[in-house]
Amino acid sequence: xxxxxxxxxxxxxxxxxxxxxxxxxxxxxxxxxxxxxxxxxxxxxxxxxxxxxxxxxxxxxxxxxxxxxxxxxxxxxxxxxxxxxxxxxxxxxxxxxxxxxxxxxxxxxxxxxxxxxxxxxxxxxxxxxxxxxxxxxxxxxxxxxxxxxxxxxxxxxxxxxxxxxxxxxxxxxxxxxxxxxxxxxxxxxxxxxxxxxxxxxxxxxxxxxxxxxxxxxxxxxxxxxxxxxxxxxxxxxxxxxxxxxxxxxxxxxxxxxxxxxxxxxxxxxxxxxxxxxxxxxxxxxxxxxxxxxxxxxxxxxxxxxxxxxxxxxxxxxxxxxxxxxxxxxxxxxxxxxxxxxxxxxxxxxxxxxxxxxxxxxxxxxxxxxxxxxxxxxxxxxxxxxxxxxxxxxxxxxxxxxx
Amino acid sequence: xxxxxxxxxxxxxxxxxxxxxxxxxxxxxxxxxxxxxxxxxxxxxxxxxxxxxxxxxxxxxxxxxxxxxxxxxxxxxxxxxxxxxxxxxxxxxxxxxxxxxxxxxxxxxxxxxxxxxxxxxxxxxxxxxxxxxxxxxxxxxxxxxxxxxxxxxxxxxxxxxxxxxxxxxxxxxxxxxxxxxxxxxxxxxxxxxxxxxxxxxxxxxxxxxxxxxxxxxxxxxxxxxxxxxxxxxxxxxxxxxxxxxxxxxxxxxxxxxxxxxxxxxxxxxxxxxxxxxxxxxxxxxxxxxxxxxxxxxxxxxxxxxxxxxxxxxxxxxxxxxxxxxxxxxxxxxxxxxxxxxxxxxxxxxxxxxxxxxxxxxxxxxxxxxxxxxxxxxxxxxxxxxxxxxxxxxxxxxxxxxx
Numbered sequence: 001x002x003x004x005x006x007x008x009x010x011x012x013x014x015x016x017x018x019x020x021x022x023x024x025x026x027x028x029x030x031x032x033x034x035x036x037x038x039x040x041x042x043x044x045x046x047x048x049x050x051x052x053x054x055x056x057x058x059x060x061x062x063x064x065x066x067x068x069x070x071x072x073x074x075x076x077x078x079x080x081x082x083x084x085x086x087x088x089x090x091x092x093x094x095x096x097x098x099x100x101x102x103x104x105x106x107x108x109x110x111x112x113x114x115x116x117x118x119x120x121x122x123x124x125x126x127x128x129x130x131x132x133x134x135x136x137x138x139x140x141x142x143x144x145x146x147x148x149x150x151x152x153x154x155x156x157x158x159x160x161x162x163x164x165x166x167x168x169x170x171x172x173x174x175x176x177x178x179x180x181x182x183x184x185x186x187x188x189x190x191x192x193x194x195x196x197x198x199x200x201x202x203x204x205x206x207x208x209x210x211x212x213x214x215x216x217x218x219x220x221x222x223x224x225x226x227x228x229x230x231x232x233x234x235x236x237x238x239x240x241x242x243x244x245x246x247x248x249x250x251x252x253x254x255x256x257x258x259x260x261x262x263x264x265x266x267x268x269x270x271x272x273x274x275x276x277x278x279x280x281x282x283x284x285x286x287x288x289x290x291x292x293x294x295x296x297x298x299x300x301x302x303x304x305x306x307x308x309x310x311x312x313x314x315x316x317x318x319x320x321x322x323x324x325x326x327x328x329x330x331x332x333x334x335x336x337x338x339x340x341x342x343x344x345x346x347x348x349x350x351x352x353x354x355x356x357x358x359x360x361x362x363x364x365x366x367x368x369x370x371x372x373x374x375x376x377x378x379x380x381x382x383x384x385x386x387x388x389x390x391x392x393x394x395x396x397x398x399x400x401x402x
Numbered sequence: 403x404x405x406x407x408x409x410x411x412x413x414x415x416x417x418x419x420x421x422x423x424x425x426x427x428x429x430x431x432x433x434x435x436x437x438x439x440x441x442x443x444x445x446x447x448x449x450x451x452x453x454x455x456x457x458x459x460x461x462x463x464x465x466x467x468x469x470x471x472x473x474x475x476x477x478x479x480x481x482x483x484x485x486x487x488x489x490x491x492x493x494x495x496x497x498x499x500x501x502x503x504x505x506x507x508x509x510x511x512x513x514x515x516x517x518x519x520x521x522x523x524x525x526x527x528x529x530x531x532x533x534x535x536x537x538x539x540x541x542x543x544x545x546x547x548x549x550x551x552x553x554x555x556x557x558x559x560x561x562x563x564x565x566x567x568x569x570x571x572x573x574x575x576x577x578x579x580x581x582x583x584x585x586x587x588x589x590x591x592x593x594x595x596x597x598x599x600x601x602x603x604x605x606x607x608x609x610x611x612x613x614x615x616x617x618x619x620x621x622x623x624x625x626x627x628x629x630x631x632x633x634x635x636x637x638x639x640x641x642x643x644x645x646x647x648x649x650x651x652x653x654x655x656x657x658x659x660x661x662x663x664x665x666x667x668x669x670x671x672x673x674x675x676x677x678x679x680x681x682x683x684x685x686x687x688x689x690x691x692x693x694x695x696x697x698x699x700x701x702x703x704x705x706x707x708x709x710x711x712x713x714x715x716x717x718x719x720x721x722x723x724x725x726x727x728x729x730x731x732x733x734x735x736x737x738x739x740x741x742x743x744x745x746x747x748x749x750x751x752x753x754x755x756x757x758x759x760x761x762x763x764x765x766x767x768x769x770x771x772x773x774x775x776x777x778x779x780x781x782x783x784x785x786x787x788x789x790x791x792x793x794x795x796x797x798x799x800x801x802x803x804x
Contacts, residue, residue, distance in 0.1 A: 059787070370763055
């Protein structure tokens with residue numbers, strides 16, 4: 001977003017709700033996509049009176065990870081702002097990151113005589129790894145004045161954050177992965193790629209050595225490999241860019257983390273769709289913009305569980321009237337990317353969008369499906385334009401030019 | 403294409419076939435476009451189960467030449483890479499160009515007392531010009547150690563290539579046209595526009611003088627005008643950019659030449675559609691990507707021969723099942739630009755696209771026509787995105803971002 005855009009932004013009392021059904025879009029199995037198979041009377045009725053279309057998260061043919069998928073629908077160009085693997089891992093495990101931090105993804109590994117025998121330490125169970133991670137945290141609290149934060153993930157995976165005493169320069173995390181990606185080789189040393197990253201590499205090296213000492217008696221998990229050294233990107237905040245006080249409502253820490261990167265408030269919420277919507281109702285007077293993240297639709301897609309994905313979409317459909325009762329000025333319903341059960345993974349396919357707002361044509365789509373949204377007034381368009389459309393429809397964008 | 407894209411490319415064993423029906427798109431005459439008038443049961447059946455849409459070769463309202471038309475569908479931005487007129491002429495006449503070469507388009511002209519009387523030497527017949535061109539080639543084989551290659555075109559047109567002993571710097575062909583574009587004026591001297599082009603201009607001047615000597619006894623064609631001094635552009639190859647070993651199958655040298663600019667293999671093929679498809683079948687195990695160029699549809703369009711264009715489309719339709727029998731993972735059927743009989747020329751109109759692939763919605767278009775493709779899931783999109791879509795559908799693109 002450029003300055004010309006920010007100059008058009010004006011504030012008012014309107015409310016914008018963006019519901020992100022994670023991994024919404026699908027592909028036909030036996031002729032019908034997940035959305036086509038789902039019985040969604042409320043979404044269909046809404047589609048009939050709304051602007052519809054499909055958004056392209058990053059670019060044609062490009063399958064987005066969760067980071068770029070969300071940046072796009074938050075109004076940022078996902079090719080301009082990149083979120084490193086370490087940062088995403090740390091966010092996903094609930095670590096709140098600052099501009100003093102370098103985050104890495106860690107693997108427990110098995111090393112003998114300086115050679116990697118197993119890059120995943122025999123895929124040790126999460127419970128066992130959790131104990132090791134607590135041990136590491138107890139033994140290694142800081143290195144050279146840098147606070148070290150460990151957080152256990154699934155199985156052999158964990159996140160580490162080095163929290164420096166002062167904000168870091170922009171390219172301070174330019175350090176190579178220490179995982180050579182092959183067994184039978186020695187682990188790599190963390191090497192700085194520039195002057196700013198020298199200190200980071202030095203602390204990382206000491207961290208690896210200290211961890212090896214702590215883990216020396218372990219059979220399998222006696223070494224840590226570090227990957228994806230990264231810092232939080234400098235993204236202009238939602239409030240700066242769009243003049244919106246924004247609240248993220250998400251069960252999973254990663255999505256709250258992504259929202260925090262653009263400056264949304266991200267209180268923890270527990271439960272599922274019902275509890276998220278309860279929270280939305282409760283907070284509706286306190287913010288301008290609400291990002292409501294519904295996760296499980298993507299999870300069923302990743303599992304290739306067609307019926308599960310269909311049922312989760314139907315479940316959301318039942319809660320939709322509660323959102324409509326709030327009468328938001330603009331309601332967007334979309335996904336961050338497609339996750340077709342056919343592919344069991346994220347995909348590049350455009351994602352259906354409903355933009356329910358006072359100033360639309362409507363009457364183009366008979367239901368909320370990929371094929372019906374093709375007929376909509378929004379066409380097929382880059383995800384980053386959803387937010388300007390929401391601002392326009394809520395009277396938050398002034399005229400451009402005289 | 404930027405580095406971020408190349409980093410996503412991965413190789414596998416899939417096959418991609420791109421059929422380019424040159425000048426495919428049309429406009430209605432008596433209510434029907436050429437595609438609408440043609441009986442194409444096989445293309446129609448394929449359109450019904452495929453992703454469809456229309457591509458914009460260069461930009462809205464921009465009519466592409468053959469160079470930019472092909473660069474776009476080859477996945478390159480035609481505004482970023484430009485192919486000079488001399489290069490295109492030389493490629494069209496079957497000269498294989500290297501980075502040591504400067505190519506020009508030549509005209510035979512009539513000059514008396516230093517003044518141009520006829521810029522086309524009375525449009526002398528090709529046979530007569532052919533003899534002159536052979537004479538020039540026999541008399542002028544090199545100038546100052548630079549090899550000179552002549553190749554006859556149609557009527558008064560020919561191509562000249564100066565092949566230097568070593569690779570040239572990028573802007574070495576910055577030399578003005580010697581054709582003043584008006585009769586009654588003297589021909590212009592070739593002038594260098596920068597330091598790198600000084601040597602090229604000098605050789606060109608000697609070339610013109612030597613040619614004038616050789617042609618001094620000719621009544622009409624006693625002079626050569628040179629235009630479109632150009633070098634082959636530095637285009638990253640298909641293999642570098644997309645990880646594809648690519649074969650071009652084209653009867654006409656110009657299209658093989660264009661394919662060679664992006665590093666495709668370009669063996670000569672003789673015949674027509676049948677022989678091209680025979681060749682495709684024969685080579686199907688040896689490459690990842692196949693560009694099959696079908697020329698005559700454009701030629702009939704240029705002639706304004708509606709029935710001829712319709713029949714040629716119908717002829718291709720009969721051969722389509724032979725391509726489908728090969729079961730390519732991705733099959734693209736499109737054109738490089740439109741050539742409506744109504745206009746008797748290339749045009750700016752979006753070009754219908756079929757993307758037949760495993761991961762599509764399908765079911766949006768009832769036949770393969772401009773108007774039915776408007777309903778398709780690809781929408782109206784820049785030509786340069788066809789290739790990323792083909793790569794995605796063949797599992798050749800990794801996920802972007804974490």
